[in-house]
Amino acid sequence: MNNTESRGAAVRIKNFILALILPAALLFLWERGVKNGSINGNVIPAPSKLLDTFIKLVKNGKLAEGLTISFQRVIEGFLIAAVIGIVLGFLMGLFASFNRLLSSVVNILRPIPVVALIPIIIIILGVGEPANVSIIVIGALWPILLNTTAGVMSTDKKLLELAYVYRLSKPKQYFQIVLPSALYSILTGLRLGVSGAWMSVVAAEMIGATSGIGYLIMFSKSLAQAANMYVLVLVVGIIGYLIDKILLILQNKISGRFVSGRR
Amino acid sequence: MSDNAILSVRQLKKDFKIGQNTVEVLDGISFDVRRGEFISIVGESGCGKSTLLKMITALENVTAGEILIDGEAVTGPTEKCTMIFQEPRLFPWLNVEKNITFTLSPKISKQEKKELAKKYIELVGLGGFEKALPSQLSGGMQQRVSIARALATSPELLLLDEPFGALDAFTRINLQDETLKIHQKQKATMLLVTHDIDEAIYLSDRIIVLSAKPGHIKADIKVSLPRPRKRSDLEFLQIRRQVMLELFENSSGQDIEYYI
Numbered sequence: 001m002n003n004t005e006s007r008g009a010a011v012r013i014k015n016f017i018l019a020l021i022l023p024a025a026l027l028f029l030w031e032r033g034v035k036n037g038s039i040n041g042n043v044i045p046a047p048s049k050l051l052d053t054f055i056k057l058v059k060n061g062k063l064a065e066g067l068t069i070s071f072q073r074v075i076e077g078f079l080i081a082a083v084i085g086i087v088l089g090f091l092m093g094l095f096a097s098f099n100r101l102l103s104s105v106v107n108i109l110r111p112i113p114v115v116a117l118i119p120i121i122i123i124i125l126g127v128g129e130p131a132n133v134s135i136i137v138i139g140a141l142w143p144i145l146l147n148t149t150a151g152v153m154s155t156d157k158k159l160l161e162l163a164y165v166y167r168l169s170k171p172k173q174y175f176q177i178v179l180p181s182a183l184y185s186i187l188t189g190l191r192l193g194v195s196g197a198w199m200s201v202v203a204a205e206m207i208g209a210t211s212g213i214g215y216l217i218m219f220s221k222s223l224a225q226a227a228n229m230y231v232l233v234l235v236v237g238i239i240g241y242l243i244d245k246i247l248l249i250l251q252n253k254i255s256g257r258f259v260s261g262r263r
Numbered sequence: 264m265s266d267n268a269i270l271s272v273r274q275l276k277k278d279f280k281i282g283q284n285t286v287e288v289l290d291g292i293s294f295d296v297r298r299g300e301f302i303s304i305v306g307e308s309g310c311g312k313s314t315l316l317k318m319i320t321a322l323e324n325v326t327a328g329e330i331l332i333d334g335e336a337v338t339g340p341t342e343k344c345t346m347i348f349q350e351p352r353l354f355p356w357l358n359v360e361k362n363i364t365f366t367l368s369p370k371i372s373k374q375e376k377k378e379l380a381k382k383y384i385e386l387v388g389l390g391g392f393e394k395a396l397p398s399q400l401s402g403g404m405q406q407r408v409s410i411a412r413a414l415a416t417s418p419e420l421l422l423l424d425e426p427f428g429a430l431d432a433f434t435r436i437n438l439q440d441e442t443l444k445i446h447q448k449q450k451a452t453m454l455l456v457t458h459d460i461d462e463a464i465y466l467s468d469r470i471i472v473l474s475a476k477p478g479h480i481k482a483d484i485k486v487s488l489p490r491p492r493k494r495s496d497l498e499f500l501q502i503r504r505q506v507m508l509e510l511f512e513n514s515s516g517q518d519i520e521y522y523i
Contacts, residue, residue, distance in 0.1 A: 139405075158348070158350065158352050159352060159354065161322060161348075161352075162348065162352045162366075164320075164321075164322065164340060165320045165322065165340050165346050166340070166345065166366040167340050167341075167342065167368075167415065168365075168366065169369070175356070176365070180354075180356050217364060
């Protein structure tokens with residue numbers, strides 16, 4: 001290892017320690033606060049209690065059971081949203097008239113928080129899987145749709161001019177010029193869509209489900225099991241973070257050759 | 264129209280609507296290009312020379328008049344004619360070979376496409392770069408790929424829209440020589456749009472001088488110097504002066520001396 005490398009490693013270690021100081025201090029004060037009674041442990045359980053609870057939930061299988069059901073719903077809803085979003089987004093990006101036809105409806109529906117739609121969906125579909133999945137579809141749809149449209153519209157007009165002069169067929173233009181041009185945007189949309197789906201599944205399960213991680217959070221609240229609740233919310237956050245990180249790596253892997261080719 | 268004309272332009276007019284105004288870009292120009300000829304169109308920017316090429320490839324509508332390629336009126340892009348653009352316009356995600364096979368007719372078999380690509384990659388001097396991505400090539404090499412791509416479709420009429428304009432002087436002169444070699448070897452008719460007068464004289468059998476606002480043909484100058492031409496020959500400089508005079512009719516003689 002040469003000098004610059006060891007210095008680089010030293011800087012990384014220093015930065016890592018710096019980033020950990022504040023969380024560690026807060027955890028320490030939190031633990032002390034609960035132990036000496038200045039924080040109500042029934043409302044805000046101590047970190048050590050949360051760790052115990054987490055281990056308990058892993059061991060009794062409750063966490064895995066809830067997560068499995070939630071994941072199934074996310075995958076189902078996300079796949080439906082991906083198909084709808086990519087197909088409609090592609091058409092909206094390609095055809096100005098189709099864009100005008102849909103954009104007013106899209107622009108009115110899009111700003112509505114998914115949570116606000118849950119009661120309506122439950123009234124229409126009743127409590128059950130169709131309602132849960134529909135909520136996830138809506139939560140995942142908008143970023144996929146909008147990013148696909150933007151990606152398609154950003155296709156280099158000069159390449160399409162060339163395709164016209166060289167008399168390439170329309171399908172060839174759409175699938176072999178427009179699609180690769182839009183790929184990075186579409187993948188960005190899918191990544192944001194999965195995050196949206198994950199947030200929506202928790203919301204849907206909290207309001208209208210009898211299983212899944214969102215339901216477990218509400219169930220813990222009604223039984224006043226504060227520690228369970230905190231652990232589950234933290235798990236939701238960490239999983240959301242991991243999903244985004246993993247998909248970002250996937251996105252860069254898949255589009256690597258396309259992006260590196262861009263000037 | 265002469266029988267031998269691969270391209271006939273007849274009373275061609277082009278107007279652009281800009282806001283409320285109609286701007287005349289081309290004002291009824293006519294000329295013929297004979298098979299095998301190398302013709303250059305020179306003129307200041309805004310004289311409609313690139314618009315003319317776009318109309319020949321049907322990228323732009325014709326306001327009035329007509330364009331005939333091999334006796335047939337242009338209604339859309341045809342396999343007889345293709346264009347090399349100012350920028351290479353390569354597909355960044357395709358390698359050199361695939362960029363060339365990509366635009367070949369679907370009627371050609373896969374094996375034949377590969378052979379065509381190989382042949383034209385060799386012709387433009389890029390042997391060994393078949394698997395390179397455009398981003399790994401210099402600007403001059405990228406333009407070579409776009410030339411190979413155009414030639415591989417074996418057009419009878421090749422339009423060149425200032426293809427060397429963005430290249431450095433060394434690469435430009437190199438590519439001009441290669442274009443000339445290709446012209447003699449392929450027997451394709453070439454129509455070059457350029458604002459580089461030396462380039463036009465060095466390459467062409469005929470130079471059409473366009474004047475601007477609205478564009479009309481100012482002069483049609485035959486260049487009968489033997490090839491290879493020398494840019495410093497007296498005859499070369501005389502033709503240069505003649506083109507300059509046509510282009511800068513309103514300027515005083517002193518200005519022209521300055522340019523020469």
